[in-house]
Amino acid sequence: MANADKPAAEEPEALSFEDALERLEAIVDRLEHGDLALEAALATFEEGVGLSRRLGEQLGGAERRVEVLLRDGAGLTTRPLDLEPE
Amino acid sequence: MLSDDAPGASATHGGLRVLRVSELVAALRDAVESAVGRVWVVGEVSNLRRAASGHCYFTLKDDSAQLRAVMFRGDASRLRFDLEDGLEALMFGEVSLYVARGELQMVIRDVEPRGVGALRLAFEQLRARLEAEGLFDPANKRPLPAYPRAVGIVTSLAGAALHDVLEVSGALWPSLPLLIAGARVQGEGADLEILEAMQGLAGRPEIDVILLVRGGGSIEDLWQFNSEMLARAISRCPVPVVAGVGHETDVTIADLVADARAPTPSAAAALVVPDQRALSERLVRDQRRLGVAIDAQLARARVRVAARAEALRHLAPAARLAAWRARLARSGDRLRGLLEAQLADARTRLAIAAGQLDSLSPLAVLARGYAIARRLDDGRIVRRASDVAEGDALALRLAEGSLEVRVTAPRPR
Numbered sequence: 107m108a109n110a111d112k113p114a115a116e117e118p119e120a121l122s123f124e125d126a127l128e129r130l131e132a133i134v135d136r137l138e139h140g141d142l143a144l145e146a147a148l149a150t151f152e153e154g155v156g157l158s159r160r161l162g163e164q165l166g167g168a169e170r171r172v173e174v175l176l177r178d179g180a181g182l183t184t185r186p187l188d189l190e191p192e
Numbered sequence: 193m194l195s196d197d198a199p200g201a202s203a204t205h206g207g208l209r210v211l212r213v214s215e216l217v218a219a220l221r222d223a224v225e226s227a228v229g230r231v232w233v234v235g236e237v238s239n240l241r242r243a244a245s246g247h248c249y250f251t252l253k254d255d256s257a258q259l260r261a262v263m264f265r266g267d268a269s270r271l272r273f274d275l276e277d278g279l280e281a282l283m284f285g286e287v288s289l290y291v292a293r294g295e296l297q298m299v300i301r302d303v304e305p306r307g308v309g310a311l312r313l314a315f316e317q318l319r320a321r322l323e324a325e326g327l328f329d330p331a332n333k334r335p336l337p338a339y340p341r342a343v344g345i346v347t348s349l350a351g352a353a354l355h356d357v358l359e360v361s362g363a364l365w366p367s368l369p370l371l372i373a374g375a376r377v378q379g380e381g382a383d384l385e386i387l388e389a390m391q392g393l394a395g396r397p398e399i400d401v402i403l404l405v406r407g408g409g410s411i412e413d414l415w416q417f418n419s420e421m422l423a424r425a426i427s428r429c430p431v432p433v434v435a436g437v438g439h440e441t442d443v444t445i446a447d448l449v450a451d452a453r454a455p456t457p458s459a460a461a462a463l464v465v466p467d468q469r470a471l472s473e474r475l476v477r478d479q480r481r482l483g484v485a486i487d488a489q490l491a492r493a494r495v496r497v498a499a500r501a502e503a504l505r506h507l508a509p510a511a512r513l514a515a516w517r518a519r520l521a522r523s524g525d526r527l528r529g530l531l532e533a534q535l536a537d538a539r540t541r542l543a544i545a546a547g548q549l550d551s552l553s554p555l556a557v558l559a560r561g562y563a564i565a566r567r568l569d570d571g572r573i574v575r576r577a578s579d580v581a582e583g584d585a586l587a588l589r590l591a592e593g594s595l596e597v598r599v600t601a602p603r604p605r
Binding site for chain 2: 122123124127130131133134137138140142144147148151152154155158159161162163165166167168169170171172173174175177182184187
């Protein structure tokens with residue numbers, strides 16, 4: 107599905123982690139193949155750098171993000187879960 | 193001849209009292225009710241007919257005898273399972289005589305299946321029914337997302353199952369967003385709470401998969417996971433559901449209808465949470481390949497430019513050579529300048545991204561000389577001096593190895 111010959115999806119932010127990773131690897135394969143014109147290669151490289159930065163951000167660090175879904179009147183709300191056991 | 197045929201009056205014939213049919217049948221009914229009355233009987237259900245009213249009519253039989261039986265709607269609806277032909281059961285009720293027809297019948301109030309328990313029978317009946325409808329069909333099971341944006345968890349907020357799931361997901365990918373919807377996981381009405389929790393999570397756009405987990409227990413404890421209403425809700429849930437209910441040997445209807453089944457809550461978490469470290473390594477490898485590939489392409493471009501320049505020098509008349517050479521040099525410089533500026537920018541960004549990845553690792557923090565202090569007694573991380581008292585034992589985690597130390601002088605400020 108990720109094809110480095112085609113321009114990036116109009117909204118790269120909308121790509122799922124899986125699709126972004128696949129696209130990054132398709133870009134790497136394409137560049138390694140070495141048959142792109144120089145200008146296209148540079149544009150592709152730029153996109154690859156952008157994707158790898160975003161994937162790095164999504165991988166995140168060691169900070170936990172655990173929330174509890176709660177009923178709030180007719181709707182729902184969330185609050186962080188206290189992870190330190192008492 | 194009747195000595196007196198006036199209606200309502202007693203008659204005799206040949207010295208014996210003459211009875212009306214209704215009087216005779218009523219006398220028989222009284223005799224049966226007083227002689228037998230309420231009784232337990234063991235037998236097999238056959239010729240079962242469920243009337244539109246909800247009453248169940250059947251024949252109760254053994255090898256050599258049979259008796260009409262009826263179970264009224266109210267009593268029948270209290271059974272966990274459905275009456276069915278061939279069911280061997282112990283039944284409680286009263287024997288009576290249906291006056292209008294003059295027929296003996298037993299009014300059944302309660303049924304206890306023999307051999308298997310009532311819950312097991314109800315489970316098998318529901319399982320067979322839903323299986324016939326295709327709810328367990330592997331073709332209807334949805335694939336799990338390889339990298340969920342966020343994971344929903346339905347379980348008791350107080351249970352060990354939640355603890356297990358948090359531990360496993362924390363080890364695999366600490367920063368993966370988790371959203372927990374609490375629900376009772378046993379007792380009457382828990383199936384509705386679970387269903388509502390699941391729907392609440394499914395309404396969140398970031399949730400790509402839902403874990404439905406509960407620790408082990410008896411068939412009664414796990415009974416709410418055998419709810420038909422819950423089974424249908426799982427099969428209709430817009431995102432895939434992974435069930436991890438009980439231990440390896442416990443199978444519930446929820447397990448069967450879920451898109452994936454894990455033997456325990458921990459295993460359910462391991463099934464959906466990707467390994468962050470393996471992904472980081474893969475990403476770093478991709479970044480390195482990206483840099484190497486663009487460097488190679490630029491090197492090839494330089495070689496081609498040089499080769500063309502050489503060719504031109506041989507072909508061009510001497511007079512035009514200088515002009516060509518000057519133009520070539522100018523455009524070559526411009527091209528090189530342009531590429532190098534773009535490349536330098538991209539390299540900087542790549543280095544920053546790689547650096548960010550590295551600096552976020554707790555191991556990198558430790559390598560810079562920091563240490564993580566935990567209280568030895570409860571393992572809690574010490575964040576401020578007031579967390580400890582003199583004499584407390586601490587474990588210090590270092591970049592390499594760890595130390596056990598004792599606090600001699602806490603200085604809260």
